[in-house]
Amino acid sequence: MPTGTxxxxxxxxGPELDLPATPDLVPRAQGKLPRWAPWAILAASAVVVGxxxxxxxxxIGLWVVLTVVLFALATYTTSRVVEGPRKATDRLVTVVVxxxxxxxxxxxxxxxxxxxxxxxxxxxxxxxxxxMRGVVGEGGGAYHAILGTLxxxxxxxxxxxxxxxxxxxxxxxxxxxxxSRAITFFVDVMTGIPSIVAGLFAxxxxxxxxxxxxxxxxxxxxxxxxxMIPIVVRSTEEMLKIVPNELREASYALGVPKWKTILxxxxxxxxxxxxxxxxxxIARVIGETAPLLIAVGITTGVNLNPFDDRMAxxxxxxxxxxxxxxxxxxxxxxRAWTAALVLMVIVMLLNIIARIISRxxxxxxx
Amino acid sequence: MTTTEVTPEPRTAKPVTQLGxxxxxxxxxxxxxxxxxxxxxxxxxxxTEAFPAIVxxxxxxxxxxxxxxYIWPLLFGTLLSAVIALFVATPLAVCVALFISHYxxxxxxxxxxxxxxLLAAVPSIVYGxxxxxxxxxxxxxxxxxxxxxxxxIPLFAGPVSAxxxxxxxxxxxxxxxxxxxxxxxxREVFLxxxxxxxxxxxxxxxxxxxxxxxxxxxxxxxxxxxGAMLGLGRALGETMAVAIVLSxxxxxxxxxxxxxxxxxxxxxxxxxxxxxxxxxVNVLIASGLVLFVVTLAxxxxxxxxxxxxSEFSGxx
Numbered sequence: 190m191p192t193g194t195x196x197x198x199x200x201x202x203g204p205e206l207d208l209p210a211t212p213d214l215v216p217r218a219q220g221k222l223p224r225w226a227p228w229a230i231l232a233a234s235a236v237v238v239g240x241x242x243x244x245x246x247x248x249i250g251l252w253v254v255l256t257v258v259l260f261a262l263a264t265y266t267t268s269r270v271v272e273g274p275r276k277a278t279d280r281l282v283t284v285v286v287x288x289x290x291x292x293x294x295x296x297x298x299x300x301x302x303x304x305x306x307x308x309x310x311x312x313x314x315x316x317x318x319x320x321m322r323g324v325v326g327e328g329g330g331a332y333h334a335i336l337g338t339l340x341x342x343x344x345x346x347x348x349x350x351x352x353x354x355x356x357x358x359x360x361x362x363x364x365x366x367x368x369s370r371a372i373t374f375f376v377d378v379m380t381g382i383p384s385i386v387a388g389l390f391a392x393x394x395x396x397x398x399x400x401x402x403x404x405x406x407x408x409x410x411x412x413x414x415x416x417m418i419p420i421v422v423r424s425t426e427e428m429l430k431i432v433p434n435e436l437r438e439a440s441y442a443l444g445v446p447k448w449k450t451i452l453x454x455x456x457x458x459x460x461x462x463x464x465x466x467x468x469x470x471i472a473r474v475i476g477e478t479a480p481l482l483i484a485v486g487i488t489t490g491v492n493l494n495p496f497d498d499r500m501a502x503x504x505x506x507x508x509x510x511x512x513x514x515x516x517x518x519x520x521x522x523x524r525a526w527t528a529a530l531v532l533m534v535i536v537m538l539l540n541i542i543a544r545i546i547s548r549x550x551x552x553x554x555x
Numbered sequence: 556m557t558t559t560e561v562t563p564e565p566r567t568a569k570p571v572t573q574l575g576x577x578x579x580x581x582x583x584x585x586x587x588x589x590x591x592x593x594x595x596x597x598x599x600x601x602x603t604e605a606f607p608a609i610v611x612x613x614x615x616x617x618x619x620x621x622x623x624x625y626i627w628p629l630l631f632g633t634l635l636s637a638v639i640a641l642f643v644a645t646p647l648a649v650c651v652a653l654f655i656s657h658y659x660x661x662x663x664x665x666x667x668x669x670x671x672x673l674l675a676a677v678p679s680i681v682y683g684x685x686x687x688x689x690x691x692x693x694x695x696x697x698x699x700x701x702x703x704x705x706x707x708i709p710l711f712a713g714p715v716s717a718x719x720x721x722x723x724x725x726x727x728x729x730x731x732x733x734x735x736x737x738x739x740x741x742r743e744v745f746l747x748x749x750x751x752x753x754x755x756x757x758x759x760x761x762x763x764x765x766x767x768x769x770x771x772x773x774x775x776x777x778x779x780x781x782g783a784m785l786g787l788g789r790a791l792g793e794t795m796a797v798a799i800v801l802s803x804x805x806x807x808x809x810x811x812x813x814x815x816x817x818x819x820x821x822x823x824x825x826x827x828x829x830x831x832x833x834x835x836v837n838v839l840i841a842s843g844l845v846l847f848v849v850t851l852a853x854x855x856x857x858x859x860x861x862x863x864x865s866e867f868s869g870x871x
Contacts (some may be wrong), residue, residue: 219800279762286658289650290667296731297674300685307688355586363580364587372587374858375594381854382597382847383792385821389843393600401836415597448579476678479821483828504680505716508795511684515610529681536676542749544669 220271227264228282234259257288278372286404301533308530311523316531321501322490327520333491334506338532340495341406341485341502342475345413350467352414353421360422361429362451379419387415388480395484404486406495409502412480417470424466428459460549465543476532478504505531601844608837615834626842628807632722632817633846637790637799639726641813644734645783651734652741657767675735683799686728691719691800698723698812708808716814720802723811728796734787740782744775777860784857788850797822816838820846 238255242248261284269277311330319330356376360369391412395403432455438451456463486499486510509529514521591665611620655667702713752770761769797819803826804815818826824839831839 212579253655275762275765279764281635282764282767283658283735286650289647290654293647293651293671293674293734294782296685297670297677299689300677300681303680303685303689338771350740352589355583356590359583359587360581363583368584372590375590375591377858378851378854379590379594381792381850383794383821383850385595385792385794385824386601386843386847386850389824390597390600393604393840394596396604396836397600407593413591419595422590423686425570441862446573446576448573451579452736472676476680476681478678479825482825486829504795507680508799512799525684529678529684532678533681536678537673540673540676 192281222268222271226267230267231260234263243479257284260284264500272545273420302532304526304530307523307526307538309527310409312530315389316524316527321506322491322492324489325363325515326517329508329520331501331503331531333488333525334491334501334503334528335531336491337485338405338475338502338503341409341481341500342413342471344407344410344495345417345474346467346471348410349414349417349421349470353418353470354425354463356418356422357425357429358451358456359540360426362447362455367432376419376422379415380423383477383479384412384416384477385483388483391480391484392417392459404499405497406485406492406500409481409485409500410495412484413477415473416477416480417474420470420473421467424470427468428462429455432458432463461546464550465547468539468546469545472536472543475539476504478508481505503528503535507532570581573623577678589769598847601690601840602848604837605841605844606837608834608841611834611837616838617708619808622838622841625838626820626845628805628817629820629823630845631718631807632801633758633791633819633849635809635817636722636729636801636819637787639723640729640733640790641783643727643730644737644786645779647730647781648734648737648741648782648786651738652745653771655738656742656745657763657771671735671738673805674731675739679732679793679795680799683796686724686796686800687720688787690728691721691724693719694727695719702812710811712810713789713812715812716802718802718814720800721814722801722816725797725801725816726811728800729790732793732796733789736789737779737782737786740785741775741779744778745771745780747778748774777863781857781860784860786852788853788857791850792821792846794821794825798825843856 204299214310225395235252235256238252238259239247242255261281264284265277268280289505297414315328316330316332318332318346319328320333321329321331322333356372360372363369364372388409391408394401394411395405395408399405436454436458437450440454441447446455482505485502485503485505488499488501492498492500510521510528514525564719608616608622616625617620630737651671655664655671659667695715695717698711698719699715701711702715705711706713748771752774753766756766756770757763767797798821801818802814802824803818803822805817806815820842824843826836828839
């Protein structure tokens with residue numbers, strides 16, 4: 190792989206500079222490894238490590254790890270002998286950075302594979318149409334939990350989207366001075382509130398109002414709102430800042446009042462971006478477990494009233510099915526994995542929808 | 556909102572203010588203030604509910620344990636797991652961000668960025684189930700190896716847990732969870748590194764790594780620090796992964812591979828809260844208050860570093 194040439198874009202070189210364009214014309218003190226050399230070394234390392242492991246006992250994981258280690262060492266040594274220490278370090282870092290990326294991909298693939306392979310067993314119609322009322326062993330489903338998740342997340346979105354968007358409008362269009370700086374800072378701080386603390390807050394709030402031991406869907410929605418507001422504010426703020434000032438000035442010049450300019454010019458211009466941000470915010474909070482565990486609890490039947498008593502939600506359903514299964518265990522574990530799968534499918538769908546929205550409504554660049 | 560279609564008077568020099576304007580500006584400002592009230596409310600309600608536990612005599616508390624003695628092992632476990640996660644995730648995140656920003660071919664770099672972002676989209680309960688179902692059994696071999704050959708280090712003293720539900724595995728799961736956060740911040744700052752500096756370094760004959768070392772990393776250092784601290788804040792507050800993965804005994808120990816571990820504040824709340832009653836609830840809320848304060852401090856420090864950096868950004 191020829192290093193050091195990719196970033197030399199010719200557009201920064203003035204036309205009068207007549208520099209050699211091909212790397213071969215640059216004088217080199219040392220030799221250069223051919224392009225195929227890294228691949229050859231990689232193949233050789235794989236074979237050598239495989240041969241050694243075959244004698245002592247083979248395992249895929251160990252084979253991959255040792256191959257990469259040997260590859261890095263062999264590349265460094267070869268390159269050092271042929272090309273000198275600087276090129277050798279460069280190649281070594283390339284191997285390290287590349288394998289770091291590969292390592293980071295392992296958990297993603299492993300998580301996806303585990304959830305899909307374990308969850309697909311109960312990914313059937315009964316799971317989406319039955320609740321857990323009266324179910325002791327096989328069968329049953331998460332109909333009640335799916336409804337609960339939708340209701341609570343919907344309520345949270347209803348509360349946090351207007352507050353978040355209005356705050357962003359204030360910060361971008363109106364805010365100056367100390368108040369806006371304070372809001373910006375505390376929105377940042379709010380991003381870091383642990384989800385369990387948000388749950389405790391919602392519980393403490395409703396315990397003071399209703400009485401201790403309170404569990405209700407609305408309390409969970411309040412907790413999720415606390416978590417969702419800063420995300421909505423941040424993303425909306427970023428989007429509003431992108432809108433060019435010329436649009437606002439043109440509108441003012443036509444005599445349109447400021448509030449109408451914001452509602453009819455600024456927000457529609459960037460509606461796609463705002464919708465993307467909101468979708469991602471919903472995706473963030475829909476998988477939250479801890480606050481719902483605290484403030485909403487769990488139940489086996491369908492409860493559609495968020496202001497009365499416990500509700501089931503998908504993450505909490507998965508959690509309880511896993512940590513306190515009944516007897517026999519297997520149906521409960523299967524349901525836990527399927528609930529996790531449904532949750533992931535919902536989150537991935539929301540992410541894909543967000544990407545589609547941002548693609549479709551991307552600001553037209555001339 | 557009532558729309559009042561008034562044609563503006565041509566002679567007015569100052570901007571037109573209408574009723575709609577005042578309502579809209581007022582409600583925008585009100586929403587901003589509401590956020591401040593909510594944040595103050597979080598602190599206030601937690602204080603109110605934690606207060607009975609703070610003033611109660613030791614004999615009345617569950618287990619007749621001093622509140623500080625109760626919270627200390629939890630705080631220790633919280634910090635320990637978060638620090639392990641940070642140590643594992645930060646170098647990895649820097650490499651991943653460099654790979655995306657400077658090594659991968661331009662055409663696929665953005666796609667790779669999405670892949671890393673997908674890691675952030677996985678709900679924490681899924682990570683918990685994955686940690687206890689896949690990672691914990693898979694890492695027993697690694698931990699046995701560490702114990703056999705590095706057992707003289709107190710961290711790996713053992714005896715090795717047979718289930719793999721140890722502090723080390725918890726830290727690794729947390730590392731996977733905070734990796735995308737740190738990577739996102741690192742990628743941003745690496746992409747912002749001045750292009751001309753990079754090209755100048757390459758033009759002087761630097762290799763790609765020398766260019767990164769001289770032009771990219773110094774520029775991104777404070778951004779990296781703040782990204783790492785944001786990740787730390789996330790790891791401190793993570794609940795479900797710790798609650799599911801870690802096997803808890805309440806001892807304070809640096810031993811990372813045994814089955815006796817301190818719990819974390821967040822996980823302890825999640826595990827105890829559903830069954831807690833009376834003063835027990837107040838004790839848990841008091842521990843939550845401690846967590847709130849710790850994460851608040853970490854996040855404010857991170858934001859302070861970011862903001863200080865933004866004054867320098869663009870300065871060549």
